[in-house]
Amino acid sequence: MRSRRGADCEPRIAISNAELAAAFNGGESMSEELRVSPIETREVPGKRRFAMVVDTRRCIGCMACQVACKAEYDTPLGVNRTWVPYKVVGKYPNVKKQFLPRLCNHCDDPPCVRNCPVEATFKVEDGGFVLQRYERCIGCRSCMAACPYNARFMLPSHRTYTPITNVVDKCTFCFHRVTQNLVPACVQTCIGRSRIFGDLNDPNSEVSYLVATNATQVLRPEEGTKPHVFYIGADRNATEFPRDAYRKPEVMEQERSAFKRHFDI
Amino acid sequence: MGDYVWFHDVSWHATYAIYFFVIGIVAGLSFLSFLSWHNEALKPIRASSAWGALVLLAMGGLLLIADLSQPMRFLNILNPFYLNFSSPLAWGALNILSFGIALVVYLLVIRKGDGGRGKWMAGIAALLALGLPIYTGFDLTVHQSRPVWNTPIIPVLFVAMAIASGSAVASLLAGGNAATQATLRQYLLWSTGAVGVMLVSILGTTHHGGSAQELTYLILTTGTMGLIFVGIGIVAGTAAPIALLLAPFGRQQSGVVLAGLLVLAGGAALRYALLMGPQQLQTLY
Numbered sequence: 086m087r088s089r090r091g092a093d094c095e096p097r098i099a100i101s102n103a104e105l106a107a108a109f110n111g112g113e114s115m116s117e118e119l120r121v122s123p124i125e126t127r128e129v130p131g132k133r134r135f136a137m138v139v140d141t142r143r144c145i146g147c148m149a150c151q152v153a154c155k156a157e158y159d160t161p162l163g164v165n166r167t168w169v170p171y172k173v174v175g176k177y178p179n180v181k182k183q184f185l186p187r188l189c190n191h192c193d194d195p196p197c198v199r200n201c202p203v204e205a206t207f208k209v210e211d212g213g214f215v216l217q218r219y220e221r222c223i224g225c226r227s228c229m230a231a232c233p234y235n236a237r238f239m240l241p242s243h244r245t246y247t248p249i250t251n252v253v254d255k256c257t258f259c260f261h262r263v264t265q266n267l268v269p270a271c272v273q274t275c276i277g278r279s280r281i282f283g284d285l286n287d288p289n290s291e292v293s294y295l296v297a298t299n300a301t302q303v304l305r306p307e308e309g310t311k312p313h314v315f316y317i318g319a320d321r322n323a324t325e326f327p328r329d330a331y332r333k334p335e336v337m338e339q340e341r342s343a344f345k346r347h348f349d350i
Numbered sequence: 351m352g353d354y355v356w357f358h359d360v361s362w363h364a365t366y367a368i369y370f371f372v373i374g375i376v377a378g379l380s381f382l383s384f385l386s387w388h389n390e391a392l393k394p395i396r397a398s399s400a401w402g403a404l405v406l407l408a409m410g411g412l413l414l415i416a417d418l419s420q421p422m423r424f425l426n427i428l429n430p431f432y433l434n435f436s437s438p439l440a441w442g443a444l445n446i447l448s449f450g451i452a453l454v455v456y457l458l459v460i461r462k463g464d465g466g467r468g469k470w471m472a473g474i475a476a477l478l479a480l481g482l483p484i485y486t487g488f489d490l491t492v493h494q495s496r497p498v499w500n501t502p503i504i505p506v507l508f509v510a511m512a513i514a515s516g517s518a519v520a521s522l523l524a525g526g527n528a529a530t531q532a533t534l535r536q537y538l539l540w541s542t543g544a545v546g547v548m549l550v551s552i553l554g555t556t557h558h559g560g561s562a563q564e565l566t567y568l569i570l571t572t573g574t575m576g577l578i579f580v581g582i583g584i585v586a587g588t589a590a591p592i593a594l595l596l597a598p599f600g601r602q603q604s605g606v607v608l609a610g611l612l613v614l615a616g617g618a619a620l621r622y623a624l625l626m627g628p629q630q631l632q633t634l635y
Contacts, residue, residue, distance in 0.1 A: 224419025
């Protein structure tokens, strides 16, 4: 899928992306080889498999994606469908802020779908979106416990513009926009063009090209969830469990208690 | 310094740990009521343990429903068109419902004094009761991204803890009956011993690594969580009652009751720590 503004930005290459991807993979399709569960739709003929590539080298930390998402969904205070944590790494004079935009990874083998007792969360076969049926969710938080990415959150009991409360919510890859041939709100607004969205099953899409021609990372690959948010240049300081989780600096504890007090968690 | 971290909340709060504790006692009491048909020493607690299980099952069920953020939708989990059988919670809901029905039938049968059917119903209720700690264990085990929870031994640990907690409550119900207390002492001793062995195994594996396991080990064994898990759960609630039951005082009725109280305190602490501890690491990811 192409961004409305970005048709010019498509890479101009002499050979097709499909041929290029095949060349990089030695002529074999790696992901087909790795497909294990029948729920997975990566490289299944006739089906789309949307994915996002986040090029962290281009992320400037403006948080516009976070704001665009908030505006698109009226996400309440205290919770986010997408968020951009950052860390300052290195030692002076070699320091850098490392951003790691985060969202639901729309896994190809999502543990949240397996864990929901009432099928309130489900995977759309054509496209691979992992979505939520609000009217069915009982609020057991089993999906939240199952998600290795903290992508799910509980909506508060009071909201101004919508009756959807007290159920689990998450990023939808902007299903309503993508089905109208638009890119997700965060992708549309990304000023550095750090976020790229498209159909990974289409060998000529930009995401296919980026995934085939760059060394990409996914978060917590060891969980076998087959995440479909691919990072280029993600920093280990941001992708791995931090030591802070055990020995938290006092200032972090103060921030956390203020956060919890403010949002009544 | 200057980092921006988004704080996530834990998925399951302490209510769930209380539910684990209550449902473990329910299962343990049901086992004992069943065993009373095969062991004369347990006959005095046959009816009282079954009634105790029913009361606690009602409490546990209410706790579970109250813990949902949409409590009135608890019926969704019993809707055959909604049920997702790959979720342990779905199996758990069916298990609780069928166990509750079997327990009520069992109580009606033993109230009528029908020994033959009572024995059968006790067996059915006990089998379904076995599913309660197993499914609660699977609730945690299936979450493969969480250290400790993902240990396959958790359902077995929960069964051992259910026998220990049930025996502890039964020791309070047995009062001054020496023969019953002597039998319960055996159950307490062996089940608590099994819990101790499994805890050592879990701690050893968790300490071995990698980084998520190591950090979870540190969270579980230090600070307030360390006091709850190691202090109350392992030392006061597992090691101390074993030592007490092996000592001459532990062969007396008051010794068994005291050991039972320690096991109950330990069981509550262990369930809390096993539920909350492994969730802490994830909140900062």
